[in-house]
Amino acid sequence: MDKRAEILAELIDKKGSRRAFAEEIGLPPTTLQSILTRGVGRASIDNIIKVCRALGISVEELDAMAAGGEVQTIAAHHDGEDWTEEELAEIERFKEFVKLKRKQQE
Secondary structure (H helix, E strand, O other), rough: OOOHHHHHHHHHHHHHOHHHHHHOOOOOOHHHHHHHOOOOOHOOOHHHHHHHHHOOOHHHHHHHHOOOOOOOOOOOOOOOOOHHHHHHHHHHHHHHHHHHHHHHHO
């Protein structure tokens, strides 16, 4: 498995079932499994974009994570404000991204 596929697999697994994730984004589960086992480079760019978007990252961010590079992010603070469900999901994705970066640096 290539580094990008490893990163995608880890992020997807944190969300729950790979099958459920695939169905949620409109990919056959077998296609997602193929991406994760055969590598990102063998998949269609449309499918990679679809997976990345669902994970709240860009393809460029995926490449930067795989290369161990820095990704520009903005920290979110919860100061008692009301957040929409979409904003809360975005904050959760950012937290997962930071955790992944920390794990990669260990």
